[in-house]
Amino acid sequence: MAVMKNKSAGTAVGRVTLLDIARHADVSRATVSLVMRDSPLVADSTRERVKQAAVELGYVYDRGAASLRSRRSLIVGVSITDLSNPYFAELTAAAEQGLLQVGRMALLSNNNESIDKQNAFVETMREYNVDGLIICPAIGTPVATIRRLSALGVPFVFLSRRIGGVKADYVANDNTLGLRMATEHLLSLGHRRIAMIGANTRTSTGRERLDGYTSALQAAGLPVDPAIIVESAPTRRNGMEGLMSLMAQARPPTAAVCFNDITAFGAMLGLNHLGMRIGHDFAVVGHDNIVEAGLWLPGLTTVAIPIEEIGRQAARVLLDRISDPGRPAQKVILAPRLVVRESSGAPGGMREPG
Structure with missing residues (x-):
């Protein structure tokens, strides 16, 4: 039901009902109801006539009432950790597009690694009876928080990061493979003393990427030297300072492989500051292949993540959970690919643009 407005005056004169629309379109009320529910049983010409009548009368669909009737809001809450990071911005856009493809709208929260903000958003989403949640958990999210969601029967899927100790749906890139590919690329070019900048063990992503780096070195019979593993948050400044601290060492x-492209950009700035030629005097490889990676001079060799497919899969997995709450947890890990540009000094220069 909706308010009927006098178009000339713009004031409410009554509530537009389905019966009003039916009379205006010269169809039955049942037909109008079918149109409002997107039923395939209505002929296209009739559907258009009903929709036009609704527009002319100023009808606005009452989503709240429909939600109460169907127990579906067609809304999904999406909690992301840091939208200032281009990777998370691209990932969020992909998740939103994936939700649109399955008929859901996204309500977004940038929790900025705040557990309190994340919890407040989740509770608000529950109050609004959203269909489910897509969560990239903030650092330090307690296992108890996630177990409570499961106990309450709230459908959710982890995106990009996960929390250990709980069985839950999870969609992400293969982070271990990504850093292993990056490290193996540098090994193939003859490097034997390869640093990692931006290492961290506070997130599942960080632990997986560090494992990819160390496993590649070990497979090549090389030691893992803690002196050239720089632990830091993934920022340009930390990447620059990390690179400069490495170059100040006696050996x-x-x-260097970097936790992500942002850290790699910082390392490249550090090389420029030291007057070193990127890809000649020192090789740099990033991870994520954000748009900016292909715009730098020289271009950044990096590991590309299938962002759009991650978004589609997150929406699909969540819809599966909504449709069948008791189904086993799904773990969808998508394979990345290496994108070789000039920053690693590979023969042949730029093999793949953008």
Whole structure:
């Protein structure tokens, strides 16, 4: 039901009902109801006539009432950790597009690694009876928080990060493979003293990427030297400072893999500050392949993540959980690919643009 407005005066004169629309379109009320529910049983010409009548009368669909009737709001809450990071911005856009493809709208929260903000958003989403949640958990999210969601029967899926100790749906990139590919690329170019900048063990992503780096070195029979593993948050400044601290060592590395592209950009700035040629005097490889990676001079060799597919899969997995709450947890891990540009100094220069 909706308010009927006098179009010339713009004031409410009554509530537009389905019966009003039916009379205006010269169809039955049942037909109008079918149109409002997107039923395929209505002919296209009739559907258009009913929709036009609704527009002319100023009808606005009462989503709240429909939600009470169907117990579906067609809304999904999406909690992301840091939208200032281009990777998370692109990931959020992909998740939103994936939800649109399954008929859901996204309500977004940038929790900025705040557990309190994340919890407040989740509770608000529950109050609004959203269909489910897509969560990239903030650092330090307690296991108890996630177990409570499961106990309350709230459908959710972890995106990009996960919390250990709970069985839950999870969609992400293969982070271990990504850093292993990056490290193996540098090994194939002859580097033997390869640093990692931006290492961290506070998130599942960080632990997986660090494992990819160390496993590649070990497979090549090389030691893992803690002196050239720089632990830091993934920022440009930390990437620059990390690179400069490495180059100040008595035995500096000749190359570095970075936690992500943002950290790699910082490392490249550090090389520029030191007057070193990127890809000649020192090789750099990032991870994520955000748009900016292909715009730098020289272009950044990096690991591309299937962002759009991650978004589609997150929406699909959540819809599966909504439809069948008792189904086993799904774990969808998508394979990345190496994008070789000039920053690693690979023969042949730029093999793949953008």
